Amino acid sequence: MTLPGHRVIGTVLWDADGVLQRVPGGWEESMRPAVEGRVRDVEAFLSEALTEERPALLGQVRWLDVLPGLLARWGMAEARDDIVAVWLSIEQVPGTHDLVRAVRATGRRCCLATNQDVDRASHMRRTLGYDDLLDELFVSCELGVAKPDPAYFETILGRLDVDPGSVLFLDDSPRNVESARAVGLAAETWSHEAGLPALEAVLATYGVLTG
DSSP: OOOOTTOOOOEEEEOTBTTTEEOTTOHHHHHHHHHBTTBSOHHHHHHHHHHHHHHHHTTSSOHHHHHHHHHHHTTOGGGHHHHHHHHTOOEEOTTHHHHHHHHHHTTOEEEEEEOOOHHHHHHHHHHHOHHHHSSEEEEHHHHTOOTTSHHHHHHHHHHHTOOGGGEEEEESOHHHHHHHHHHTOEEEEOOGGGOHHHHHHHHHHTTSSOO
């Protein structure tokens, strides 16, 4: 963990997948039943899917428009509904939303900082109530830039009009955390698999919450 030093945190940026929300059973494990038996190389398909999704995360295309072509190339057009169902199967990580509310109760600003396609972002808003839970939502497809590009964090800092040293960023991806630190943010890696006490410890270390 990076020592907070004399930082005074006024804003906390929360990642979505892996932090505030999760796919029940895990992303890859949940996707496998929709893919296995339909393609020979599941890993290769999932890797290509992530590559094909990138323009959607930047708001250049809709993932639901791109997906049929990807599935057709892999000879499994009939898998669309199964794959979309997994893609949209999200649930709250227990306890994290209560922590967001507790942090906001201290007067600090809490914002979502996530890479998403427009359709999944809309689904998240409806099912998990992020517009009410958080002060602001910074979604890659709306900003036109995505993590781990440093410009993603620079864009958020510009929107918030705050010093980077006053912002704490929480994400389950070390690559994203390193990018945020390079821009000057306080940033820590945390995944829901690490357990809520570990997250509470991070927040306490930065003086955001006290036992």
